[in-house]
Amino acid sequence: MPDWSYQTLFRPLLFKLPARTARDLTLGAMGALSRLPGGALVIRTLGHAELPPILQTPLAGIPLQSPVGLSGELDVHGTGRKALSQFGIGHIEIGPVTAQAIEDDRPIIRDEAAETILYPNLYVNDGLDAIIGRLDKEHAHLPDSSSEEAGAPQIGKSAKRLPYLFRLAHMPGLNPEDALAEQKTTITKLAPYARGFIIDATVERDWTSEQTASFLAQIREAARLAAPERPVLLYVPLDCPFGKLKELLRIVRDERFDGISVGDFIRTEVGDIIGLTGKQRCIELLRTISGTIGSSVPILASAGVHEPQDAMDLLEAGAAAVQLHSGFVYSGPGLAKRINEAIVYDRVRSKPAPAAHSFWRDWGWMCLLGLGMVIGGILAWWIAATSVILPYDAAYLNMNQTMLAQLNRRLLPFMSHDRVTLAGTMMSIGILYGLFGWFGLRNRLHWAKTALFTSGAVGFSSFFLFLGYGYFDPLHALVAVILLPMFLMSMRTRADQPSRKPPNRFNDPRWRRAQWGQLLLVTLGFSLATGGIVIAWIGMNDVFVPQDLAFLCTTPEMLTQLNVRLVPLIAHDRAGFGGALFSNAIAILAAALWGINQGERWLWWTLLIGGLPGFAAGFGVHLAIGYTDLLHLSPAIFAFALYVGGLALLYPYMVKRKPVAEPLSPTLR
Known part of the structure; x- marks a missing residue:
């Protein structure tokens, strides 16, 4: 409680x-x-x-x-x-x-x-x-256990x-x-x-x-x-x-x-x-x-x-x-x-902060990992919005982009919508990881390392979700092989320092409003985590929800008749997106649970900037392809309302400076 x-x-x-x-x-x-x-x-x-x-x-x-x-x-x-x-x-x-x-x-x-x-x-x-x-x-x-005293x-x-x-x-x-x-x-x-x-x-x-x-x-x-x-x-x-x-x-x-x-x-x-x-x-x-x-x-x-x-x-x-x-x-x-x-x-506060480790020793690798995920997300977004499928996808299906379009005119837009949302989630994760590394690991904050470790462990483990229908994605495998050593190197950071921002000392209106903002962001984290689990489960089992099939005007059996490997390819996209969303949710949830505090401006801006690519990708691609079923979009709309409301309520507490300095007690002996 x-x-x-x-x-x-x-x-x-x-x-x-x-x-x-x-x-x-x-x-x-x-x-x-x-x-x-x-x-x-x-x-x-x-x-x-x-x-x-x-x-x-x-x-x-x-x-x-x-x-x-x-x-x-x-x-x-x-x-x-x-x-x-x-x-x-x-x-x-x-x-x-x-x-x-x-x-x-x-x-x-x-x-x-x-x-x-x-x-x-x-x-x-x-x-x-x-x-x-x-x-x-x-x-x-x-x-x-042995006693401290005989x-x-x-x-x-x-x-x-x-x-x-x-x-x-x-x-x-x-x-x-x-x-x-x-x-x-x-x-x-x-x-x-x-x-x-x-x-x-x-x-x-x-x-x-x-x-x-x-x-x-x-x-x-x-x-x-x-x-x-x-x-x-x-x-x-x-x-x-x-x-x-x-x-x-x-x-x-x-x-x-x-x-x-x-x-x-x-x-x-x-x-x-x-x-x-x-x-x-x-x-x-x-x-x-x-x-x-x-x-x-x-x-x-x-x-x-x-x-x-x-x-x-x-x-x-x-x-x-x-x-x-x-x-x-x-x-x-x-x-x-x-x-x-x-x-x-x-x-x-009267003691000098311990010297930060060099960029290349530990924490800097998390910044590079985050940058790599942002770049990877941008490239994935560009591909998903243009050609949609990659050469090895075409080789797996033994069909090119033109042939897929002839099978069902909404098939490529549907696949694009899965891949664009995955790309936006990758960019969101990259922003969170990079800034958590720069402001959190670099300053040896315990909660930041715990958040990154938990989220990263989930994210890298979710790679195996791509194999749920037997489809091996070589590009995702290559990315995991490149980024995993960076993740492991960054986890060597010793996170044992408290925040040096003056903490809140009063039950003032800003603090009380911030409790509502924190509640909304925690709810957002749990909601996204639930959504990630559900999407990954669907990707590994039913693959489609009724709204998907209504948009495609088809059934899984019909798609299988067109190409026996088509459903596994779509399933791998969905399972991968679910795993990425769950990893992203863990980072957001950890920050909402443990990082919210007075004056932590960097975290507020991190959550703001980190959430934009995910929501922009989700809403943008649905509007672009005409997949605007309200029931299908309602979870994203609910999540966006939590995101905006939480950040709005937290802004005075985390970002705005207090007009009058709070009294400070002398340093305790």
């Missing part, structure tokens, strides 16, 4: 449902998908939330792949953890965890205008035993082996002695699964300062004994009074807590409120904590992160890492990826 689908389709539908129903439905659906064979791969493919090494961040001794995590209250029943782990996060908080289950069936209420969520009780959870049972099931599906089995990790931080709370109404005994048992049972603990002593707000201090001192010592390698953070509620905050900070120093976790909700008489309104309070707490105990104690902040700039503001105020909750609901599952992109940009 990337942002281009969440913002445009799913969020409007989900927000019509009760909040609890929408949450359980969404997490349940994502969790079910992730458990299917290949489901996690589908989620990763749609999101492409890669985590470059520069994002690695330590938190109280825990090495995180990203400083962005998920709050425990987001997935209170743990149904979507495997899916959520694919969204570019560095850790998952589980909790609050209490000894017994806490339930509350009162409705959860969203305030869309304020972007807040009112929970009747944010300490709702399934209880210690149920949580451990779920973790055991997760562990049963993980491959055995005696610490890697159960608390998803398919991406993310660390789990457990936020522990005692059952309401307990005195400090009973709460301490309960928490000792909880820590002991969870120690094999945890990478760290967060101790929440704020359930009983009527405890005296002395009782709270004694409880925290003893629970810290108990954690040292039960889980000596697990860092322990102290939970500070978002609405913690500054007088009590000073007392908690003294305990952090005296008892040597490993870090602090600043909460994300404010307790009221009607429930617990979490949302955008908590950001400013969180910044105030971060500044107070940093000013009191310095930067030696890392802080995990969770409140008010609804767009990348919110996370940057919390990091600038002193947080070492952030967690998402309400922002995930209002902004979408892609928020973590967007924050990561902003952090990466902050960390690399």
Whole structure:
């Protein structure tokens, strides 16, 4: 559920449902998908939330792949953890965890205008035993691996082996002695699964300062004994009074807590409120904590992160890492990826870009491959629009152009229409490959290499579709032999660099419109891929659709009677065009899924220029030969509408310069 689908389709539908129903439905659906064979791969493919090494961040001794995590209250029943782990996060908080289950069936209420969520009780959870049972099931599906630390089995990790931080709370109404005994048992049972603990002593707000201090001192010592390698953070509620905050900070120093976790909700008489309104309070707490105990104690902040700039503001105020909750609901599952992109940009923008490899070493071969395909497409277009058939076609049929025209006056125009559309598709692929090579591989962009590899693998493999009816095309074989080494040489490029364009940091109107534009282009990619598969299948089986036969005023049997090799020749054109269209679609789809970002002007122009030859060939040749059946042309018309609409909606986001520069956070340390 990337942002281009969440913002445009799913969020409007989900927000019509009760909040609890929408949450359980969404997490349940994502969790079910992730458990299917290949489901996690589908989620990763749609999101492409890669985590470059520069994002690695330590938190109280825990090495995180990203400083962005998920709050425990987001997935209170743990149904979507495997899916959520694919969204570019560095850790998952589980909790609050209490000894017994806490339930509350009162409705959860969203305030869309304020972007807040009112929970009747944010300490709702399934209880210690149920949580451990779920973790055991997760562990049963993980491959055995050695621990990063002696005696610490890697159960608390998803398919991406993310660390789990457990936020522990005692059952309401307990005195400090009973709460301490309960928490000792909880820590002991969870120690094999945890990478760290967060101790929440704020359930009983009527405890005296002395009782709270004694409880925290003893629970810290108990954690040292039960889980000596697990860092322990102290939970500070978002609405913690500054007088009590000073007392908690003294305990952090005296008892040597490993870090602090600043909460994300404010307790009221009607429930617990979490949302955008908590950001400013969180910044105030971060500044107070940093000013009191310095930067030696890392802080995990969770409140008010609804767009990348919110996370940057919390990091600038002193947080070492952030967690998402309400922002995930209002902004979408892609928020973590967007924050990561902003952090990466902050960390690399002051550093010189690595020197590009020489043209001939690797990436330049993709530019030559693209140029070769453009030239080949132009030549194929010229031949298809003039003589139509080549000498080896005539030799295969044992018939020349004049004889074919005498058989059926529409036969050559029909064959021309197949070959011109193939030529236009070749030119489109060549433009995409050449510019992906120049702007993508040359700058070592991971998504560009993945797009080219996938599309190229499909394209070269589709050569065998030409053999579906036993016709070997020597020209296509020669082209494949020439271009394949170029493709292989270009794939040696090491693609490990992030984009150096300033990423989007705000949920502004341009970004929201761009989600619609991206949705249209993604739909275009899937539609073209489906069309390519269907055309290739038809080419290898039935060869013709009813509209083709109506245009030709004949049947396959009649054509076979005229020349037994005529249908195989036409089939080879159709199968080849289907394979080329599918290869082209993969390149477009990959760019639409992974490359769309603010200020990526080159990609917008690449998609514009790359699409023109294909559509010009398709519409132009049909008009030229009089094959204007509306049903036959409707898929192309639909694709063209997606193409124009997507680029139009993306233009302000990808091409136009913002009138006012966006604020930039200082480079993160």
